[in-house]
Amino acid sequence: MSTEHTMEHHKGPMAGYQPKNFLWSVSDDGKVATISLNRPERKNPLTFESYAELRDLFRKLVYASDIKIVVVTGSGGNFCSGGDVHEIIGPLTKMTMPQLLEFTRMTGDLVKAMRNCPQPIIAAVDGVCAGAGAVVALASDMRLATEQTKTAFLFTRVGLAGADMGACALLPRVIGQGRASELLYTGRSMSGQEGLNWGFFNSLHASEEVLGAAQDMARRLADGPTFAHSMTKKALHQEWSMGVDEAIEAEAQAQAICMQTQDFHRAYHAFVAKQKPVFEGD
Numbered sequence: 001m002s003t004e005h006t007m008e009h010h011k012g013p014m015a016g017y018q019p020k021n022f023l024w025s026v027s028d029d030g031k032v033a034t035i036s037l038n039r040p041e042r043k044n045p046l047t048f049e050s051y052a053e054l055r056d057l058f059r060k061l062v063y064a065s066d067i068k069i070v071v072v073t074g075s076g077g078n079f080c081s082g083g084d085v086h087e088i089i090g091p092l093t094k095m096t097m098p099q100l101l102e103f104t105r106m107t108g109d110l111v112k113a114m115r116n117c118p119q120p121i122i123a124a125v126d127g128v129c130a131g132a133g134a135v136v137a138l139a140s141d142m143r144l145a146t147e148q149t150k151t152a153f154l155f156t157r158v159g160l161a162g163a164d165m166g167a168c169a170l171l172p173r174v175i176g177q178g179r180a181s182e183l184l185y186t187g188r189s190m191s192g193q194e195g196l197n198w199g200f201f202n203s204l205h206a207s208e209e210v211l212g213a214a215q216d217m218a219r220r221l222a223d224g225p226t227f228a229h230s231m232t233k234k235a236l237h238q239e240w241s242m243g244v245d246e247a248i249e250a251e252a253q254a255q256a257i258c259m260q261t262q263d264f265h266r267a268y269h270a271f272v273a274k275q276k277p278v279f280e281g282d
Contacts, residue, residue, distance in 0.1 A: 069226075135170075146204060175199055
């Protein structure tokens with residue numbers, strides 16, 4: 001059995017996927033999926049169940065043959081208020097150390113799954129974006145927001161370290177060590193404009209337009225060379241731990257692989273014919 005056939009055997013469409021703890025919708029062509037955290041009356045907090053279901057979904061997306069880009073957002077004018085005070089924080093105060101470690105590893109596994117799934121992830125952020133919600137936005141590849149957004153890594157506010165779900169590794173790489181240190185030590189809110197100025201957000205939009213803007217960006221990416229996009233995401237993630245020489249070699253190998261794709265040939269033939277290439281992700 002060929003490698004290609006083996007891989008195709010394991011990949012499949014996400015058609016029919018129905019989560020229990022959040023909303024899931026897919027564009028008409030099946031390429032763009034939108035995850036909406038949907039507890040608006042509580043500003044969309046996470047629970048033990050929603051953490052685990054999100055982790056499992058991003059792991060499943062590794063094998064999705066149809067979904068090329070993922071948008072993450074929240075319902076009711078807020079992104080996510082973090083772990084639910086009553087359903088998570090309270091029970092944590094009664095757990096043993098092994099139980100606590102099981103929980104913190106599980107939340108970290110959500111971030112690992114987001115970084116390791118091949119699809120670029122775009123966060124559409126409005127209103128409250130706090131605690132674990134801020135880390136979910138941080139773990140996304142790009143972030144679109146509103147001026148009303150208040151992003152806070154507020155772990156110190158509840159007596160915990162700013163080191164949570166990979167924040168001490170991810171945040172300095174996005175906004176710099178000094179700025180990340182301030183946010184992680186103080187737990188203060190970062191405004192939408194400040195987040196834009198610091199490079200945390202890619203752009204700001206009106207509240208009623210931010211999700212549409214994220215989905216428009218997702219559509220543009222989905223119409224591009226999506227296999228190459230997945231290689232870019234892998235390189236961006238893996239090269240954090242590489243020296244420059246190793247990164248250059250890794251990129252040489254990645255680009256040689258992409259030069260074997262049909263999309264690369266389509267782009268060349270379209271250029272010769274003075275046409276716009278139509279990419280198919282293979």
